[in-house]
Structure formats: structure tokens, C-alpha cells
Amino acid sequence: MLTAIPKVFLHGRDGMFLELWEWCSSGAMSERVQAIQAMRGIAATMVVAGHLSIMANDVSGHAPFFGTIMSVTKTFGHAGVDVFFVISGAIMFMITQSPRHSAATAETVDFLLRRLLRIYPLFWVTLAVMVLGVGNAFPDTALAAFRSLALVDMPPAHPVAWTMVFEVRFYVEVAAVILFFHGRMGRAFLLWAALEILAVVATSYGKLPLVWISHPLMLEFVMGTGVGYLVSRKFTGGAPAALALGLAGFVYTAAFVFDGQNVEAIRVWGYGLPAAIILYAFVAMEMRRTVRVPLWLSNLGEASYSLYLWHLPIFLLWLPHWLQGGTSGGFGFAISATLTLAVVAALSYRFIERPFIALAAMRFRSHPQFPTDGKVLPPIGSISK
Numbered sequence: 001m002l003t004a005i006p007k008v009f010l011h012g013r014d015g016m017f018l019e020l021w022e023w024c025s026s027g028a029m030s031e032r033v034q035a036i037q038a039m040r041g042i043a044a045t046m047v048v049a050g051h052l053s054i055m056a057n058d059v060s061g062h063a064p065f066f067g068t069i070m071s072v073t074k075t076f077g078h079a080g081v082d083v084f085f086v087i088s089g090a091i092m093f094m095i096t097q098s099p100r101h102s103a104a105t106a107e108t109v110d111f112l113l114r115r116l117l118r119i120y121p122l123f124w125v126t127l128a129v130m131v132l133g134v135g136n137a138f139p140d141t142a143l144a145a146f147r148s149l150a151l152v153d154m155p156p157a158h159p160v161a162w163t164m165v166f167e168v169r170f171y172v173e174v175a176a177v178i179l180f181f182h183g184r185m186g187r188a189f190l191l192w193a194a195l196e197i198l199a200v201v202a203t204s205y206g207k208l209p210l211v212w213i214s215h216p217l218m219l220e221f222v223m224g225t226g227v228g229y230l231v232s233r234k235f236t237g238g239a240p241a242a243l244a245l246g247l248a249g250f251v252y253t254a255a256f257v258f259d260g261q262n263v264e265a266i267r268v269w270g271y272g273l274p275a276a277i278i279l280y281a282f283v284a285m286e287m288r289r290t291v292r293v294p295l296w297l298s299n300l301g302e303a304s305y306s307l308y309l310w311h312l313p314i315f316l317l318w319l320p321h322w323l324q325g326g327t328s329g330g331f332g333f334a335i336s337a338t339l340t341l342a343v344v345a346a347l348s349y350r351f352i353e354r355p356f357i358a359l360a361a362m363r364f365r366s367h368p369q370f371p372t373d374g375k376v377l378p379p380i381g382s383i384s385k
Contacts, residue, residue, distance in 0.1 A: 034293035035286040036087060039279055041300030043083035044307040047160070048341070050077015052334055055315055059322045060330030075254040078263045081163050082220055082271040084308075086279055088167060089224020092174050094232050096185050104182035108175050115171045117360040122352050123161060124149065126309040130158045134316045160312050169212045170221045189229070193222045216268045223276035227283070236284035243281035249274030306348040307341065314341045 053073040057066040101107040127149070131138045136157040139145045148155040154162045173192065181188030196218050203214035212218070253270035285291040300307075315337050322333035 033283075034298050035282040035291070036090065036279070037301035038293045038297040039083060039087055039282060039301070040304040041297050041302075043080040043087065044304035045300070046073075046076045046080030046083070048077075048307060048311045049073040050075075050080065051160075051311060051315060052337060053077075055319055055337075056330040056334040059319070059325050059333045060327050061324070063327045063330060065327065066330050071260075072254075074260070075258055076250075078258075078267060079250065079254075079271040079275070082267055083275040083279075084163065085166065085170075085217065085220035086224040086227065086272060086275040088170060089221035089226075090228035090231075090279060090283075091224075092170070092221075093185075093189055093225040093228030096174065096178060097232060099183055099185075104179050107182055108179040111178055112171070112175050114360045115168075117356045119151075119164060119167065121356050122305060122309055122348065123151070123158070123164060125348075125352060126313055127155060127158045127161070129313045130316075134313060158309075158312070160308065163308075166212075166215075166217055170218065173213070186229070189225050193225060196222050217272075219268050220272035220275070223272055224279070227276050227280045230280060231283045231287065234287070236287050239281045239284035239288065239290070242277050243285070246274040246277035246281060249277065303345050303349040306345040306353060310344050310348055311341050314344055 050073045053066065053070040057063070057070045060066045096111070099107050101110060130136045138157050139148050144153070147153040148157070151161065151165050151168045154165055173196075177185065177188045177192050181191075196213065199208060199214035200216055200219055202208040203210055204216075208214050250271065253266060253274070257266050257270050282291070286293065318333060318337045318340065322329045322336075325332060
């Protein structure tokens with residue numbers, strides 16, 4: 001059982017990025033969204049490396065080499081989740097600024113359907129592998145099973161999917177913002193952010209119970225929307241200094257704050273805030289054309305969802321073949337598991353993600369774009385150096 005384990009494609013673009021590219025093509029940011037794609041790839045790699053090093057260390061019998069590697073990758077593996085949440089906040093802000101429907105209800109339904117097609121099919125496939133292949137227990141009551149399949153509750157059979165529960169909660173809140181503030185999304189997100197911050201603060205003082213809207217992790221989505229607001233308004237100042245500050249924040253948290261155990265106590269400010277600063281810096285530098293994202297890193301970002309959901313099933317399926325393998329077994333497990341994951345993630349992206357992305361894109365392309373009160377940016381070339 002896993003309780004012992006610690007806690008695009010349509011013409012080369014994934015589903016969420018197809019939407020972002022369409023928004024950008026209206027003149028907002030041209031094609032300069034590769035930095036966000038690259039950050040997704042980096043975040044997935046951080047999580048994968050964290051879990052891989054833990055298992056390789058166990059296989060090796062806690063050999064010194066793997067213990068050293070694990071102490072580094074485990075720390076940044078936690079942080080990869082926070083990077084994902086910040087990125088999600090930024091993307092959701094940007095893609096909701098230009099409505100595709102004149103009616104709020106139609107816009108809301110369209111948004112939710114696109115999210116459903118993007119998230120659930122791959123989750124259900126990997127969940128089936130965790131239950132049927134790995135042997136993890138599935139809830140034995142209809143209600144518990146439904147809540148697990150719908151990502152209402154943390155799915156015990158697929159532990160890494162706990163992050164998707166928070167993603168779904170965030171999407172529900174965004175859908176509510178769309179429904180009640182259709183066509184006024186910029187100011188609506190500011191109101192939503194203020195309410196989120198208020199709820200988290202009230203909970204920290206015991207004035208509200210800990211429910212999803214008041215969970216501290218929701219602040220990472222708020223930080224992401226802040227990044228989305230800045231870059232969608234073509235603000236790119238201080239990017240190199242921001243990058244240095246964000247990286248320093250990560251290193252400081254990893255070296256001096258995180259005790260290796262209680263990540264929940266420090267992750268929002270120790271990892272989430274530096275992630276938001278780095279994301280802003282990276283995107284701003286690309287908008288100013290001072291950095292160029294390598295194609296391989298952009299492609300890694302496209303497959304990041306498959307990498308994330310497949311890595312634990314693949315690692316756990318390989319694990320029994322390398323148990324008690326010593327140092328050589330640790331290397332054998334790490335290499336074989338990594339290569340298998342790369343192949344499976346690529347196939348998953350091609351044959352599971354892409355068809356549903358294309359289906360969402362067909363819906364997305366079938367509706368005209370309606371004006372919004374948000375400001376549309378000039379092309380990238382007009383941004384001053």
C-alpha cells in the first residue's frame with residue numbers, strides 16, 4: 001500500500017495552452033507564453049525527482065549517495081506542487097479575460113466542460129492503474145467512490161491526485177466568478193482574491209472553520225492570479241531582480257526553514273511566494289525577449305500533466321523488481337523507472353490527453369469572442385526594453 005510513501009495537443013499546444021494561445025493571438029501577448037509552459041515542466045520534474053529519490057534510497061538500503069540526493073530532491077519535490085498552483089492561478093486569470101459567450105451561464109458551462117475534459121479522463125485512467133495494477137484500495141461505498149472519482153475528496157488510491165482536488169476547488173471558484181461577473185473579470189478577480197485572503201486570515205484566528213475557501217493553499221492560486229494580472233497588463237519591470245529574489249527565497253526555505261517533515265507549515269510563504277516571484281520574472285523576461293525557452297523544456301511542459309499523474313503508478317509497479325537491491329539496485333530502479341515513465345507519459349499525452357484536448361478545442365473554437373471590459377495589450381513588439 002502507498003501509505004508509506006510520503007506525501008497540447010493541437011498543433012503542438014496542450015489544452016490549457018491552446019486557450020492561452022488563442023487569447024494571446026488577439027494581440028495580448030503574441031506567442032510569448034513558453035515561459036509558463038517551461039515552468040510546468042520544471043514543476044513536474046521537481047515532484048517526480050522527489051518521489052524517485054525516496055524510492056531509490058529505500059531500494060538501495062539507504063546508501064549514503066542516495067540519502068544525499070534524497071535530502072535535496074525531497075525538499076524541492078514538495079515545492080513543485082506549489083509551483084503548479086501558482087501557474088494555475090496565472091493561467092486562469094489570463095484565459096478568462098476575454099469571454100467567448102454573451103451569456104454568463106453559457107460561458108460558465110463552457111469553462112467547466114473544458115476543465116472537465118482536461119482533468120478527469122487522464123486522472124481516471126491512472127486511478128484505474130493504481131487500483132487494478134498497484135493494488136491500492138478503492139472506496140467501498142458508492143458515495144465515497146463518487147467523491148473520489150469526482151475529486152471532491154482526496155483519492156486514497158492515488159495519493160498524488162490530492163493536488164487535483166485543490167485544482168478542482170479553484171476551478172469551481174473561478175466558475176462562480178465567471179457566472180456572477182461575466183465580462184468584468186479583472187475587477188472580479190480582485191474581489192475574489194480579497195475574499196480568499198480574508199477567509200484564510202479569519203481561519204488562522206479561529207473565526208472560521210477550515211473549509212476549502214479558507215485553506216491556506218488557496219493563497220497560492222491568489223498569488224498566481226496576481227502574476228497573471230501583472231503580465232497581462234504588460235508590466236515587466238524588475239524581472240532580473242525578481243528572479244534572483246525568488247530563487248533566493250527557495251534556497252533559503254530549503255536550507256534554513258524546512259525541517260524535512262512539516263512542509264504544510266511553511267509551503268505557502270516558503271515555496272508559494274518565491275514560485276510566484278520566479279514565474280513573474282521568467283514570463284516578464286521572455287516578454288522582453290531577454291530569455292529564450294528551449295524547445296525540449298517547452299515540450300516537457302506540454303506533457304507535465306501526464307508526467308505528474310503517471311509517475312507514482314509507474315514507480316510503484318517497478319519497485320517490487322528492485323527491492324533489497326543495494327546501491328546497484330537503487331541505480332537500476334531509478335534508470336528503469338525514469339525511462340519507463342518517459343515512454344508512458346509520451347504515449348499518454350499523445351493518445352489520452354490529445355484527443356480530449358482536441359475535443360475541448362472544437363468547442364472552444366466554435367464560439368465567437370465577445371468584448372470585455374478588460375484591457376487588451378498591444379503586440380509584444382511594442383513593449384519597451
